Amino acid sequence: DKFVYSFGGGSADGNGSMKNLLGGKGANLAEMARIGLPVPPGFTITTEVCTYYYDHDCTYPSQLDAQIKEGVAKMEQILGRKFGDTEAMPLLVAVRSGARESMPGMMDTILNLGLNEKSVEAMVKATGNPRFAWDCYRRFVQMYGDVVLGVQKNPDEDHEPFEAAIAAIKEERYGSADVEDTKLSADDLKELVSRFKKLVLERTGHEFPECPWEQLQGAIGAVFGSWNNDRAIVYRQKYGIPSEWGTAVNVQAMVFGNTGEESGSGVAFTRNPASGENEFYGEFLMNAQGEDVVAGVRTPAPVAALHDVMPAAFNELMRIREVLENHFHDMQDFEFTIQDRTVYMLQTRNGKRTGVAAFRIACEMVEQGLIDWKTAVRRIPADQVDQLLTPIFDREAIKQAKMLTRGLPAGPGAATGRIYLNAERCVEAADNGEKVLLVRLETSPEDLRGMIAAEGILTARGGVSSHAALVARQMGKVCVCGADEVIVDYNNRTVTVGGMTFNEGDYMSIDGTSGLVYAGKVETSPSEIIQVLISKTMKPEDSRTYQNFAKLMQWCDDCSKMKVRTNADSPKQTEAALAFGATGIGLCRTEHMFFEGDRIDFVREMILSTKKSDRVAAVSKLLPYQKGDFKGIFKALKGLPGTIRLLDPPLHEFLPQTKEQQLDLAQKIGMPVEVIMRRVAELHEFNPMLGHRGCRLGIAYPEITEMQARAIFEAAVEVSQEEGFAVVPEIMVPLVAFKKELDIQKAIIDKVAQQVFEEKGTKVDYLVGTMIEIPRAAVTADEIAETAQFFSFGTNDLTQTGLGMSRDDSGSFLPQYQELEIIKKNVFASIDQEGVGKLMKIAVELGRSTRPDIKLGICGEHGGDPASVKFCNTLGLTYVSCSPYRVPTARLAAAQAAL
Ligand code: ADP
Numbered sequence: 092d093k094f095v096y097s098f099g100g101g102s103a104d105g106n107g108s109m110k111n112l113l114g115g116k117g118a119n120l121a122e123m124a125r126i127g128l129p130v131p132p133g134f135t136i137t138t139e140v141c142t143y144y145y146d147h148d149c150t151y152p153s154q155l156d157a158q159i160k161e162g163v164a165k166m167e168q169i170l171g172r173k174f175g176d177t178e179a180m181p182l183l184v185a186v187r188s189g190a191r192e193s194m195p196g197m198m199d200t201i202l203n204l205g206l207n208e209k210s211v212e213a214m215v216k217a218t219g220n221p222r223f224a225w226d227c228y229r230r231f232v233q234m235y236g237d238v239v240l241g242v243q244k245n246p247d248e249d250h251e252p253f254e255a256a257i258a259a260i261k262e263e264r265y266g267s268a269d270v271e272d273t274k275l276s277a278d279d280l281k282e283l284v285s286r287f288k289k290l291v292l293e294r295t296g297h298e299f300p301e302c303p304w305e306q307l308q309g310a311i312g313a314v315f316g317s318w319n320n321d322r323a324i325v326y327r328q329k330y331g332i333p334s335e336w337g338t339a340v341n342v343q344a345m346v347f348g349n350t351g352e353e354s355g356s357g358v359a360f361t362r363n364p365a366s367g368e369n370e371f372y373g374e375f376l377m378n379a380q381g382e383d384v385v386a387g388v389r390t391p392a393p394v395a396a397l398h399d400v401m402p403a404a405f406n407e408l409m410r411i412r413e414v415l416e417n418h419f420h421d422m423q424d425f426e427f428t429i430q431d432r433t434v435y436m437l438q439t440r441n442g443k444r445t446g447v448a449a450f451r452i453a454c455e456m457v458e459q460g461l462i463d464w465k466t467a468v469r470r471i472p473a474d475q476v477d478q479l480l481t482p483i484f485d486r487e488a489i490k491q492a493k494m495l496t497r498g499l500p501a502g503p504g505a506a507t508g509r510i511y512l513n514a515e516r517c518v519e520a521a522d523n524g525e526k527v528l529l530v531r532l533e534t535s536p537e538d539l540r541g542m543i544a545a546e547g548i549l550t551a552r553g554g555v556s557s558h559a560a561l562v563a564r565q566m567g568k569v570c571v572c573g574a575d576e577v578i579v580d581y582n583n584r585t586v587t588v589g590g591m592t593f594n595e596g597d598y599m600s601i602d603g604t605s606g607l608v609y610a611g612k613v614e615t616s617p618s619e620i621i622q623v624l625i626s627k628t629m630k631p632e633d634s635r636t637y638q639n640f641a642k643l644m645q646w647c648d649d650c651s652k653m654k655v656r657t658n659a660d661s662p663k664q665t666e667a668a669l670a671f672g673a674t675g676i677g678l679c680r681t682e683h684m685f686f687e688g689d690r691i692d693f694v695r696e697m698i699l700s701t702k703k704s705d706r707v708a709a710v711s712k713l714l715p716y717q718k719g720d721f722k723g724i725f726k727a728l729k730g731l732p733g734t735i736r737l738l739d740p741p742l743h744e745f746l747p748q749t750k751e752q753q754l755d756l757a758q759k760i761g762m763p764v765e766v767i768m769r770r771v772a773e774l775h776e777f778n779p780m781l782g783h784r785g786c787r788l789g790i791a792y793p794e795i796t797e798m799q800a801r802a803i804f805e806a807a808v809e810v811s812q813e814e815g816f817a818v819v820p821e822i823m824v825p826l827v828a829f830k831k832e833l834d835i836q837k838a839i840i841d842k843v844a845q846q847v848f849e850e851k852g853t854k855v856d857y858l859v860g861t862m863i864e865i866p867r868a869a870v871t872a873d874e875i876a877e878t879a880q881f882f883s884f885g886t887n888d889l890t891q892t893g894l895g896m897s898r899d900d901s902g903s904f905l906p907q908y909q910e911l912e913i914i915k916k917n918v919f920a921s922i923d924q925e926g927v928g929k930l931m932k933i934a935v936e937l938g939r940s941t942r943p944d945i946k947l948g949i950c951g952e953h954g955g956d957p958a959s960v961k962f963c964n965t966l967g968l969t970y971v972s973c974s975p976y977r978v979p980t981a982r983l984a985a986a987q988a989a990l
């Protein structure tokens with residue numbers, strides 16, 4: 092079996108398509124070597140070895156050792172150097188992790204491996220540069236000590252022990268711990284190596300390994316081991332990466348960015364990953380190695396500055412930029428090192444980008460002929476297109492706001508919120524409903540939870556490829572990083588900037604598009620697309636973004652099989668949704684209208700009535716309001732279909748619960764307060780979600796169904812007469828479990844329809860259907876479909892009833908279920924395809940067996956979740972329905988599902 096794939100010297104065993112086996116990094120190193128880019132030689136140990144390792148008690152396949160030796164021999168041959176050479180310049184290697192999908196900051200890399208007391212001397216001799224050689228050795232011992240040998244900060248220590256040793260020597264020899272690392276001499280570094288090794292011995296009880304092969308084995312084991320560290324696990328959970336995938340290990344010859352002022356390391360993007368603009372973008376550090384750039388210790392210079400410092404290297408990078416885009420047909424995020432003016436490529440991958448950038452890059456690449464429109468549709472993450480709709484600061488408000496400083500724009504959009512300085516307090520405040528900003532010196536994977544909870548992230552240190560920036564872009568969070576004038580005081584929990592001090596809980600505002608930081612709360616205003624489509628404060632021809640958006644949505648319609656409707660309860664919501672391309676209403680919740688104005692009092696009167704005649708009287712007072720609501724909605728729909736659900740929630744939800752409110756109501760409707768109290772008590776339910784709700788209300792109180800049906804038909808007839816377009820109401824009966832329930836309700840609806848049509852002397856077409864939201868309905872869908880002309884899957888309740896899991900109470904145990912991978916995703920956000928999805932599938936098949944042309948839709952929250960939309964497409968649903976601002980997401984998801 093082949094476990095080791097070599098690359099370098101213009102060829103490779105593997106290629107870019109082998110990401111499952113070689114990991115993303117390994118596959119692309121092979122691909123770059125194949126197309127002649129300057130890649131230092133090396134080899135990749137496959138992900139199969141990782142799987143084997145965990146399946147076999149942390150041991151390796153027996154052939155692995157020999158294959159590794161062979162891989163090293165190939166590198167030695169290409170470079171003319173020997174691993175562990177103590178005479179001439181030794182071959183040093185980097186040991187790098189690399190999963191299928193990149194997991195920023197999760198796995199650890201070890202550089203300069205192969206050095207020991209003897210080979211470092213050989214390196215000194217060969218390079219004539221003792222400072223450089225000892226700097227490499229110092230870095231190696233530190234990284235290896237930390238990552239492989241586990242020498243880390245104890246809980247009672249303030250600093251990492253190695254960092255403390257560096258600070259100590261700076262203090263001793265230069266009088267301050269703040270001098271730059273570059274100040275340290277060869278002798279200082281040599282001394283550090285010896286102190287580091289002493290530290291290793293003290294902390295681990297073992298000598299630091301001198302044998303290069305032992306070092307290599309340890310490093311490879313550490314990479315495989317890191318696949319299951321806490322950070323990696325948290326990251327996998329967030330992004331749904333299965334633990335079975337495993338990571339590959341890349342062993343690669345070192346190139347050195349730390350030989351002096353003609354060397355350096357950098358990270359670059361072929362286009363701007365925040366805005367999507369077609370410009371060379373990135374940063375580099377002179378005389379630096381490894382992760383100095385990403386770590387945010389020194390603030391790097393923009394790559395454009397290389398143009399003046401090292402024009403030849405800059406031009407080479409510009410050439411590589413073009414080669415990469417032409418070859419990979421996508422924006423690339425790449426790592427390079429310049430060693431004595433020669434550029435080496437260490438990594439490339441499809442760059443992470445904001446939703447805004449993904450959208451712009453895809454549209455512009457179609458224009459450039461780099462990709463076709465279908466690729467563009469596939470490539471824009473559906474759940475991120477709503478970033479195009481995210482607010483920007485209100486133009487007037489921002490003029491008034493006090494600008495404090497400028498950082499780097501790392502995640503676009505405007506965010507305002509109360510500041511918190513650590514993840515825990517950030518999460519706590521967000522749980523209490525506050526809008527929060529996370530402010531840190533720099534972020535690390537420990538801060539992930541806080542970043543998820545925050546509206547935006549502000550850091551004082553680090554560049555556009557720092558951890559904060561990477562993660563923010565991926566999560567679509569507003570982010571400003573490297574705002575170095577911001578003083579973050581963790582102890583006093585204050586942030587000082589621009590002569591002002593802010594305490595935790597104070598408001599600040601950040602603009603991740605410009606990098607500007609403001610004092611206080613700044614009002615935000617809608618995006619260009621919103622301005623064109625909704626507020627009409629911008630003309631379509633003035634917005635490139637809008638034009639691209641329109642083009643993308645057209646492409647989506649050209650390939651989608653499903654339609655996208657919206658969940659809307661008011662004309663305004665309806666208009667917004669239609670502007671985003673909704674093709675009708677999939678769910679209009681009539682009860683939402685009951686809370687408007689003082690009509691709630693009539694609702695209460697209706698509920699509190701103990702006699703049918705009283706109830707009929709109260710209900711008829713509601714009729715004109717409901718009719719008005721429906722007319723508004725039908726007008727906004729302009730002839731598009733609208734599904735209206737009859738009253739659904741348990742009645743007590745409408746009743747006053749406190750004594751005070753009850754007294755107040757008694758006065759208003761002239762009913763003794765004792766009667767009200769008694770009725771409230773009667774209506775109390777132990778488990779209202781499974782209680783007297785849905786069609787059970789219409790069965791008990793047919794006059795409610797009658798009133799709602801009348802309001803719908805009168806509105807439909809009148810609007811079609813007044814407006815001249817056909818109105819075809821789709822009346823939906825909720826919570827049906829038995830065909831008979833639907834029969835009873837449909838009989839009422841049909842009777843009222845006849846009455847209204849006779850009174851008005853004209854008729855409209857209409858449909859009567861049901862929600863499928865109870866397992867019994869799903870498994871008897873063939874019977875129900877004899878009556879129902881359409882089904883709409885109410886997946887919120889179907890999940891709740893199908894799993895026997897209250898959606899309001901699941902917060903206390905669902906997170907643990909996700910952690911233990913009992914469930915893959917939150918079942919209330921993304922359909923549980925194997926369970927609830929199977930119920931849906933059964934219902935679809937049974938429904939079609941008795942009514943082949945039955946109309947099928949979904950109207951739960953899941954209708955705006957891309958994975959669920961995809962699932963609905965495989966079921967062959969007619970439409971999905973989601974909230975108005977999710978419509979573009981659902982349209983894109985529907986298109987992607989169909990491609
Ligand atoms: P990550 O997955 O965290 O990006 P990498 O394996 O890419 O980790 O390594 C981190 C950094 O180490 C790289 O950005 C690069 O600067 C440095 N590095 C990796 N391999 C080499 C190498 N062969 N020579 C010099 N530097 C390297």
Ligand code: MG
Nearest residue numbers: 196198199200
């Ligand atoms: Mg790393």
Ligand code: MG
Nearest residue numbers: 116426437438
């Ligand atoms: Mg990297």
